[in-house]
Amino acid sequence: MQYLVSVIDDGTGPDTPTEDAAIDVFNDRLRAEGYWVFAGGLGSPDPATVIDNRGEQAVITDGPFVESKEYVAGFWIIEAPDLDVVLKLATEGSKACNRKIEVRPFL
Amino acid sequence: MSVVDVREAITRVHHEEWARVVASLARRFGDLDIAEEAAAEAFAAAVERWPADGVPPNPGGWLTTTAKHKAIDRLRRENRRDDKQKEAQMVYDDPPEHLGAVEDERLRLIFTCCHPALAMETRVALTLRMVGGLTVPEIARAFLVSETAMGRRITRAKDKIKTARIPYRVPSAEDLPARVCGVLAVLFLVFNEGYLASGSDTDPVRHDLTAEAIRLTRLIRALLPHDGEVAGLLALMLLTEARRTARVSALGELVALDEQDRGAWDAALIAEGQRLVRERLAAAAAGVAPGRYQILAAINAVHTSAGDVRDTDWSQVLALYDQLVRLDPSPIIVLNRAVAVAELDGPYVALATVDSLEDKLGGYHAYHATRAHLLRRLGCSQESRAAYDKAIELAGNTAETAYLTRRREQLG
Numbered sequence: 296m297q298y299l300v301s302v303i304d305d306g307t308g309p310d311t312p313t314e315d316a317a318i319d320v321f322n323d324r325l326r327a328e329g330y331w332v333f334a335g336g337l338g339s340p341d342p343a344t345v346i347d348n349r350g351e352q353a354v355i356t357d358g359p360f361v362e363s364k365e366y367v368a369g370f371w372i373i374e375a376p377d378l379d380v381v382l383k384l385a386t387e388g389s390k391a392c393n394r395k396i397e398v399r400p401f402l
Numbered sequence: 403m404s405v406v407d408v409r410e411a412i413t414r415v416h417h418e419e420w421a422r423v424v425a426s427l428a429r430r431f432g433d434l435d436i437a438e439e440a441a442a443e444a445f446a447a448a449v450e451r452w453p454a455d456g457v458p459p460n461p462g463g464w465l466t467t468t469a470k471h472k473a474i475d476r477l478r479r480e481n482r483r484d485d486k487q488k489e490a491q492m493v494y495d496d497p498p499e500h501l502g503a504v505e506d507e508r509l510r511l512i513f514t515c516c517h518p519a520l521a522m523e524t525r526v527a528l529t530l531r532m533v534g535g536l537t538v539p540e541i542a543r544a545f546l547v548s549e550t551a552m553g554r555r556i557t558r559a560k561d562k563i564k565t566a567r568i569p570y571r572v573p574s575a576e577d578l579p580a581r582v583c584g585v586l587a588v589l590f591l592v593f594n595e596g597y598l599a600s601g602s603d604t605d606p607v608r609h610d611l612t613a614e615a616i617r618l619t620r621l622i623r624a625l626l627p628h629d630g631e632v633a634g635l636l637a638l639m640l641l642t643e644a645r646r647t648a649r650v651s652a653l654g655e656l657v658a659l660d661e662q663d664r665g666a667w668d669a670a671l672i673a674e675g676q677r678l679v680r681e682r683l684a685a686a687a688a689g690v691a692p693g694r695y696q697i698l699a700a701i702n703a704v705h706t707s708a709g710d711v712r713d714t715d716w717s718q719v720l721a722l723y724d725q726l727v728r729l730d731p732s733p734i735i736v737l738n739r740a741v742a743v744a745e746l747d748g749p750y751v752a753l754a755t756v757d758s759l760e761d762k763l764g765g766y767h768a769y770h771a772t773r774a775h776l777l778r779r780l781g782c783s784q785e786s787r788a789a790y791d792k793a794i795e796l797a798g799n800t801a802e803t804a805y806l807t808r809r810r811e812q813l814g
Contacts, residue, residue, distance in 0.1 A: 377569040
């Protein structure tokens with residue numbers, strides 16, 4: 296079972312070197328214990344572009360699809376047997392990256 | 403057996419066996435929805451068949467077998483157990499033979515329903531449905547929401563348990579205390595909603611809810627007999643429930659502890675509650691630090707041991723509140739402690755403490771009610787009246803409003 300573990304930035308701004316170091320330690324642990332699938336950092340949604348090609352012509356919009364103070368600033372994809380395991384990991388991850396975390400199961 | 407006897411037997415069996423049937427089906431089919439529906443169908447079959455066929459010698463076994471067949475029928479009918487569906491089954495730990503002690507399936511069910519990833523109101527609804535066996539309309543009525551909304555809440559919870567893989571499991575020893583605490587919070591909330599029912603059209607005391615909370619807490623107590631806080635919460639509920647009939651007058655007005663007819667208290671419930679408190683006191687003497695429910699139960703044990711309000715051992719009450727404040731320095735605990743302070747050191751000293759809580763409790767009716775009582779004792783009628791006004795405005799319980807109104811009228 297895989298989970299999307301999103302990092303929520305609520306105005307915290309870019310990672311500090313201390314946070315980066317803590318995230319590295321956490322990532323190593325995920326790899327060592329077999330939970331790691333993938334991870335990535337995203338930064339602010341300012342440079343986002345939205346494309347809607349459901350109509351006759353593709354419409355391109357500058358900016359994110361939703362305007363919000365909170366945004367997804369990065370994510371992990373974690374392989375875990377159940378929610379309890381991933382919640383424990385996410386609790387540590389939140390401490391490591393010093394941000395809120397959202398956990399969602401993949402279908 | 404008469405029709406009435408059969409009906410009573412079915413009610414009793416429903417109380418005793420519902421959770422067991424749901425729990426064993428949930429484990430077998432890995433799906434709470436199927437378990438719930440099949441259990442409901444099995445009980446419906448009992449209602450239909452037992453009056454004619456008689457109550458079977460092993461009603462629980464009959465219901466589990468019937469429910470199992472109903473579940474298999476449903477699965478065949480829908481024939482939807484493809485691989486994806488199997489994947490979405492609930493997760494279990496190791497098979498039962500790997501567990502040290504014989505474990506009751508109902509514990510898994512309770513811990514799953516009270517999982518911290520579910521919102522509190524969802525946990526309450528799910529626990530009452532899956533463990534308590536209340537129907538969706540009954541739960542909807544209990545919490546003053548529409549049946550549709552309550553049905554949606556429960557369906558969403560079942561979906562989340564399945565898709566997010568909330569495990570069907572008793573937590574590990576390391577996580578157990580925190581998770582038991584979460585279960586007790588659900589039961590205490592159900593009890594309190596019954597004991598101090600909100601809403602202007604509801605009965606001031608909802609005995610159905612207090613009784614259900616006690617029944618479920620007894621169940622947890624039977625399943626986790628060594629947990630001190632479980633014993634504490636059960637004792638607290640019993641000692642509170644014992645005063646239920648004395649707490650509301652014939653006119654529907656709340657009767658405060660100092661004015662209650664103590665002869666109307668339920669002696670059997672008090673004896674049971676006090677026995678539990680003594681058991682926990684012995685554990686505390688042996689070095690096991692009591693949690694908040696145990697301390698609250700002990701406070702209630704002190705009150706219920708006084709045959710007359712004048713015999714109340716207030717210094718004991720205050721000592722227990724001091725212990726509680728160290729554990730949980732929340733403003734509500736400090737407010738309740740002030741009541742004991744008023745009895746020992748007088749209303750003036752107590753009022754100083756109460757007034758310091760205004761920032762935190764200004765929107766809470768009990769804060770204003772406590773102030774009003776203290777001001778009345780100090781002879782400050784005008785200020786007392788203003789505090790009663792505020793308390794009445796904020797109180798949600800009909801009996802309490804009536805009581806506060808009468809006390810206000812009595813001011814000179």
